[in-house]
Amino acid sequence: MKVITTGLLLPLFAGIHAAAPNPAQAQGPLASKASAQRYSIADIGSLSPDPSHGVRAIEINNRGHVHGENDLPAPTGQGKINAYWWNGHTQEKIYPLAPALSFGGSMNDAGQCVGYSTTALGDLHACFWESGTTQDVHVGPLTFSKATDINVDALLCGTNSAFIPGYTISQFRPYVSDTQGNWLDIGTFGGGGGFAYGLNDRMHVIGIAKDANESMRPFLWSSSTGMQDLGGLGGFTTPRDLDNFDRVVGVSANPAGDYRAFIWQAGVLTELPTLGGSAGDAKAINDHGVVVGKSTDSGEVQYATLWPGGTAGPVKLQDAIRPTTSWVLTGASGINELGEICGTGKLNGVQRAYRLTPLVRGSRLSGAQPGISGQLNTLYGLGFEPGASISVAYGFAPGRTAATGCPGQFYSIQNAQVLLNAVADVDGRLAVTFNLPSSFAGTQIRVQALDMGRCTMGEVRLQLLQ
Template identity: 30%
Template structure:
């Protein structure tokens, strides 16, 4: 049996204790919860990095090429240890290469996809067991898995001559098509909650539309922010709330959105001086993380009902790094974020990496390595 993960080159993480401060000009700073900031490593821009997570243990998955790796080759599927150990490399199935991990549950089981010649195939695995293929629907020849829940159900899409169809694999790996969306030309499922609700998007003539598949019920089209014409739901929590974005007709300006389980939308706003925002993760408390533009460039954000949208960089003391994208938040409040050291060659403070199969994120203009961080809240 092949080992699914083996150590990949990478720096030992440095754990720093950071005090989160809220400030505005000359207004006195207000103390906020303490976080430990764990540096999970650096990834080169040569292979566009993808990072997803964290699960309840603080582990994350993704793909990329560790910065400083001496051997050749393309991207590697990676599992990041929340304790700061070097990332582990996920080995693909026979005949598959360039694996990427897109989702991980609290038990450490993960899903993703890898290239198979001229097509792509979904897989499932764990840090301690073997990998197995998640097949496409009958008649299709390609599949990608984006999310996995606690019971081991996975979601993604299957594609073939008839187009892309949102799919759910049961815990044994058997695929089944999710209910169709009226008028849609195709669909993708991006995330699945612990209770089996699924978030994703349908493709219509006018573009992508956000969709929620409540467990055992027909597809529920989600509302758009007024004035917008398309969008996607990227994540769903245990209460059936979904997070993602809606966008203008051209798809160039995105607005971060949070949907109730019944489909009503809440606009999460934007950072000062910016007009682009996109939500990428939501926990059961309704806290949302993502990426947004502002007067300082592209920045990672945290949104809560009490505090609204906040630049994560404004919540940490000055440091030689810029957090550009937060890709997930778990129920303990831990956040996975990507960033860079401006002195390492990043141009203009724009976002780095993580432009994966979802197509997420504003324009990428950074040239230095991408750094992966885990922000852990310290309880009083």
Template identity: 30%
Template sequence: MTLPSAAHRLASLGLTLCLATGSLGAWAQTSFKLRQVPPFMDLQNHTVSTFANAINRSGLMASGLYQQLGGGTSFRCDKTSCVDIPALGSPHHSSTSAEAINNAGYVVGTSPYQNMSRGYLFDGANSMNLGAFPEGWCQGCDLSSVAHDINNPGQVVGAGETADGPYRAFIWQGGTMTKLGTLGGVSSEARGINDRGDVVGESTLADGTTHAFLYRHGYGADDLRDLGTLGGSWSAAHAVNGQRLVAGCSTTAGDTQTVAFVHDGTSMKALPTLGGSYACASDINVHGWVVGSALITGDAEWHGFLYDGTQMIDLNDTLSDEVRARWTVTYASGINRHGQIAAMGTHKVHGSERALLLTPRAP
């Protein structure tokens, strides 16, 4: 049986979006339009790499750049311009990472702070220090933290250093950092949060292995649910949508392969691969569409993927021939409700690694 083309599957995906959102008129996407994300557009400069880690409903992205000689700058970007995100305590420099953005345009990430790292919240003008766990000899003054995600109500999740050393997952809200528990081990890290306040991430077990977890809003801080694995010793959850569908990746039996998964609250489902030995999901939207990165057949290259609920689609197969001659989409990091994807890619002529925006193109 011949499988439908990527374009045909995406056309069906576009129709699903039209029905799910109740929009009027026929809307069908057959391909993606690729746009390089500012601020750094010079393709011939190989010393700078740019990234786009997340995208919100209106298309604003948490983005930035890294330099080979060290240092990084983070931005909040739209299609044409960017706003610099200042580092904590240093308004003339920028933070080192921008991890997530909510629909209000607030960005979270991690910034250097004194001789530590701290999670921050950028409100469009200023960066707020999210602080650390109030413990140890000086109530957290010497402890680090990292921030990974923010939901629309303004709750932030990440991980904080403890006085004993290991990092623990946290939920931050209104100036208060609440420590979450573990799955029996010494450490945990929160990666994603939905608007209900449900949190996902990974935690060590008593035997030292690491499993994905789900924390449901309203439960006790130590009440983390072990989501298990796909037969291996490791799994991690990176995103959760409003229906509590969880996306991440897990090793299989023997730990020889890593595959992307979706957990529906009952069981962990392995997603198809692109033929290689590694695939991992980074985000899931309100419609249950999943994006991430995977090795292709022979582990020859990294390609960004979209899983539409039935098929694993190589995002490079959704681009025009002209664009594919110039770009390889290597990683898809975020997807919004409209199907816009924050991605990264390599320019085939110059070898530059750049942040990309993929926008569904109607036929």
């Protein structure tokens, strides 16, 4: 492995994007609709022949794929854990580098997954999985590394172990890396160790790191600003996720010792309300500013929770699915730009992973992803007629423009121009890659899709581009 010492940046890390636009402008119609949204639910299934073995969801991407962990039987009878990738229909096992364990971490829109795994020597190494192959992406001089997140450019963040001057035992250290083993120790607040938990598509990293008093502090790191202390509600604070506008969500203990969900943006950390109980934990946020996680109700029963942003209160996701279901949704762990959610709950009393898909009229678009101008972006969508021709138009102001090919249909966009034409897949989904010009940076655009098979218009997607 080629080691990059602290403070030395390869060209790989040099293309860091400028500060994000005001995230308050990034909240489009999806955020306002989230509080009233209804969902269908899909069971992720299980790889185990034992129906009592648990399945957990960790991450969902914009294709609707889910990454997580599955409990499996072991020859010793003790059981083991294997990460999985779910393509919307079936699970695929992510095999460890060597028997017997592979642990989930995260996944990007390409379906590339990261985590960590046992090796033939019994060590734990960061691993990278794609299309059925698990690769050792261990970084650092010692025997432990763990990858916790992967972004659109297949850059990783995680934690490894290393000896640090002034310490007699090895320390855990936060890092960013590529899949070839080039890595950067991003440092601490002056203490010995730290952990990296997530990164966005601008290569900004969140985690916790020790200060000079060896106390753990939550951080947001970038190559231009270094470590920024996120603060907290008075007690131990853990950031869980961040979006491309550097909004950070997580969990923090308040002065009473209760753990509460929070959102941090532009230097201000705000507690998110619970469903009426004493505990909350925010697990994920999308670029619309919609947050998911878990919290307790007035009876201290835990449920999957959605915070739609703005002044709207928390949503109990259990109430947003069909009431006759056998599911109990105890937590949500991921949300994509289409508003799909993954999480873990109980199905007939057994731990299972789920995907919630919004019930929409017509279709829904993700907007350009990652929404950064001057590079390739991908537009995702759902709710189309399978195999139908799709026309996507864009503009900069609300209005009315006649659509070609479907008489009587109008884009709800002034002077709408066709951005691209594509064909929906067998699941009625869309994924089209295109170049987003640099001149679009800082602009707010509107995109809308026309389903030529049904001659129906989808929702208007409002997006602030970086």
